[in-house]
Amino acid sequence: xxxxxxxxxxxxxxxxxxxxxxxxxxxxxxxxxxxxxxxxxxxxxxxxxxxxxxxxxxxxxxxxxxxxxxxxxx
Amino acid sequence: xxxxxxxxxxxxxxxxxxxxxxxxxxxxxxxxxxxxxxxxxxxxxxxxxxxxxxxxxxxxxxxxxxxxxxxxxxxxxxxxxxxxxxxxxxxxxxxxxxxxxxxxxxxxxxxxxxxxxxxxxxxxxxxxxxxxxxxxxxxxxxxxxxxxxxxxxxxxxxxxxxxxxxxxxxxxxxxxxxxxxxxxxxxxxxxxxxxxxxxxxxxxxxxxxxxxxxxxxxxxxxxxxxxxxxxxxxxxxxxxxxxxxxxxxxxxxxxxxxxxxxxxxxxxxxxxxxxxxxxxxxxxxxxxxxxxxxxxxxxxxxxxxxxxxxxxxxxxxxxxxxxxxxxxxxxxxxxxxxxxxxxxxxxxxxxxxxxxxxxxxxxxxxxxxxxxxxxxxxxxxxxxxxxxxxxxxxxxxxxxxxxxxxxxxx
Numbered sequence: 001x002x003x004x005x006x007x008x009x010x011x012x013x014x015x016x017x018x019x020x021x022x023x024x025x026x027x028x029x030x031x032x033x034x035x036x037x038x039x040x041x042x043x044x045x046x047x048x049x050x051x052x053x054x055x056x057x058x059x060x061x062x063x064x065x066x067x068x069x070x071x072x073x074x
Numbered sequence: 075x076x077x078x079x080x081x082x083x084x085x086x087x088x089x090x091x092x093x094x095x096x097x098x099x100x101x102x103x104x105x106x107x108x109x110x111x112x113x114x115x116x117x118x119x120x121x122x123x124x125x126x127x128x129x130x131x132x133x134x135x136x137x138x139x140x141x142x143x144x145x146x147x148x149x150x151x152x153x154x155x156x157x158x159x160x161x162x163x164x165x166x167x168x169x170x171x172x173x174x175x176x177x178x179x180x181x182x183x184x185x186x187x188x189x190x191x192x193x194x195x196x197x198x199x200x201x202x203x204x205x206x207x208x209x210x211x212x213x214x215x216x217x218x219x220x221x222x223x224x225x226x227x228x229x230x231x232x233x234x235x236x237x238x239x240x241x242x243x244x245x246x247x248x249x250x251x252x253x254x255x256x257x258x259x260x261x262x263x264x265x266x267x268x269x270x271x272x273x274x275x276x277x278x279x280x281x282x283x284x285x286x287x288x289x290x291x292x293x294x295x296x297x298x299x300x301x302x303x304x305x306x307x308x309x310x311x312x313x314x315x316x317x318x319x320x321x322x323x324x325x326x327x328x329x330x331x332x333x334x335x336x337x338x339x340x341x342x343x344x345x346x347x348x349x350x351x352x353x354x355x356x357x358x359x360x361x362x363x364x365x366x367x368x369x370x371x372x373x374x375x376x377x378x379x380x381x382x383x384x385x386x387x388x389x390x391x392x393x394x395x396x397x398x399x400x401x402x403x404x405x406x407x408x409x410x411x412x413x414x415x416x417x418x419x420x421x422x423x424x425x426x427x428x429x430x431x432x433x434x435x436x437x438x439x440x441x442x443x444x445x446x447x448x449x450x451x452x453x454x455x456x457x458x459x460x461x462x463x464x465x466x467x468x469x470x471x472x473x474x475x476x477x478x479x480x481x482x483x484x
Contacts, residue, residue: 039442048474051481052439055076 076436079319080413083337084432086312087377088416091187092305093238097197097230099222101177104165104194108177109139113162115173115370116328117343121152121159125329125365127208130456131172132157134210138218139176145210145456163324164341167194168307168370170299171206171452172329179218180226184241184304189312195304197221197229198297200290203459206369207452228287232273239269241305244298245379246419249429254387255302256371256380257394257448257463262298267291303370306377313337320480321413322433325376325445325468329368329452334472336435339479346471351449353395353464365454367466372447378416378431381446381465382408386421394448394463404446404465405430411437411445435480438473 014033016023026033042048101107112135114128124132133145136157142148151157162169169175181194196206199217203209233239244265251261267288274284291297314323319337326333333343348366355361374380384390385405388398405421408430415428433445444467451462 041442042439042474043442043470045474048439048477051477052436055436055477055481055484 075318076320079316079338080321080432080434083313083316083319083321083323084414086189087309087431088418089188090242090309090312092184092193092241092308093187094182094233094241094301094304095185095238096183097180097226097233098183099177099226100167100175100179100181100194100196103181103183103192104167104175106160106165107175109141110156111158111160111177112136113160113165113167113169113173113175114328115162115169115171115368116326116348117331117333117345118161118164119159119328119330123330125368126455127365127368127452127458128172128174128329130208130210130458131174131205132159133456134205134208134214134218135174135176135179137210138205138215139178161326161328161343162370163307163326163335165194166192166307166311168303168326168373169196169206170198170303170371171369171450172208173368173370174205178222180222180230182301182304184301184308185238186308186312187238191308191311193304193307193311195300195307197225198294198300200294201296201460203457207450207459208365208456209459210457224283225287225290228274228277228279228283229270231277231279232270235273235276236270239266241301242309242418244269245302245305248298249379249383249386249419250422252387252389254374254380254383254390254448256299256374257450258295258387258390259298259302260295262302263291263295266298266301299371302379303373306373306379307370309377310373315340318484320435322376322435322445324370325372325433325447326370327367327372329365332367332469332472334468334476336476336480339476339483342479344472344475344479346469346475349466349469351451351462351464351466353449353451353462354393355451355462356460359453359461363453363458363461365452367447367449368452369449371449372468375445375447376433378408378412378429379419381448382412382431383419383421383429384446384448385424388423390448394465396465407443408446410441411443413437435473435476438468439470439477442470444468444470444473 248262412430413432417428
């Protein structure tokens with residue numbers, strides 16, 4: 001059995017990141033779910049993400065790592 | 075580099091001691107203020123772009139100063155460049171809503187005893203049809219004259235006799251009594267009255283004068299707002315002008331634009347269109363009547379009270395909308411965009427957690443969480459007054475512009 005099939009055959013425990021309406025849908029189906037309130041840094045504005053990286057060079061922060069990853073995907 | 079600058083700013087803000095020391099006509103105490111100066115809330119703005127309530131308050135102020143007899147005469151003066159407009163913030167001052175201050179208006183003088191700087195704010199006129207919401211009828215002007223001729227000089231005597239009233243202590247206590255000291259000032263006003271009243275009685279004024287003043291204070295739950303604003307201004311100004319500091323030292327609105335100032339970026343304003351508050355309206359009014367947000371009163375949120383301390387004031391949701399749970403969530407949410415907590419001001423319902431202070435431009439942009447402000451809503455037309463109260467968020471665009479300036483400067 002693949003890992004994916006194995007996952008769907010077990011009781012699901014979900015961590016939802018971002019859009020909160022998914023949480024309500026899952027709750028209605030009796031799925032155990034935890035919501036993480038997260039928004040893309042700078043609303044996903046690539047120019048601002050690059051500026052943030054420039055300003056924060058040398059400063060370690062999880063947000064900065066995330067914004068770098070987002071900027072590199074654009 | 076940025077962290078050290080933030081720490082320096084935070085230490086200054088926390089150690090500030092705002093004390094009410096005087097009450098004088100604006101022309102005598104506010105720097106660079108003369109008979110033709112009109113101070114206004116928010117970032118700089120020229121007459122052509124001013125919103126209805128700000129224009130109404132300017133008409134009222136010029137008629138109150140007897141520089142004009144009618145709004146038409148006031149416009150004539152303005153068009154002949156005889157009136158100099160400037161933001162209160164650039165004159166060590168703050169004003170609620172339209173924030174209009176003219177030379178004869180009595181203003182509170184607050185001294186930060188720790189660092190020696192001063193701030194000023196007009197006196198609160200009460201609610202409804204008042205100058206700060208753009209009303210300028212005869213009744214409004216008559217009330218302002220009473221404040222100038224009787225209330226101001228009497229309270230000045232009492233303040234002087236008191237030797238100074240510590241506003242930080244009052245705000246701290248009021249947060250334990252259900253206020254957040256922006257849109258709810260019931261407890262803080264009572265505490266202030268408790269402090270001032272013995273000195274007002276000692277001033278030995280005519281009984282009917284003392285009685286009128288006592289009645290006015292007792293009927294105005296918002297009287298302390300202007301003192302709260304002046305206290306916050308005195309506390310925040312000491313954090314302004316620190317090299318490499320990315321913290322916000324002022325958020326303010328003129329009804330057309332929302333502006334922020336950043337400690338490390340000098341006196342530059344970073345602006346965007348002013349948003350309109352979502353909230354509760356007085357009977358007969360709705361969102362279509364509302365002017366975009368205005369006032370310097372968001373200096374309270376900049377200091378970490380007001381909307382940032384809404385968890386302390388669950389009853390306020392009956393005035394601005396939402397539920398007590400929302401109020402708690404606003405305070406918790408603001409902890410994501412501030413650099414620390416200030417235990418000089420604690421919130422009982424959060425197990426005496428300190429208020430969130432030090433709004434960081436970088437944190438706002440990284441998280442996408444915008445500062446929350448609770449606010450009064452003015453009618454968009456002049457001479458109408460207040461029509462409701464609600465909640466508003468600072469616009470993202472201001473923070474983006476500030477970030478660009480920070481990167482250019484770094």
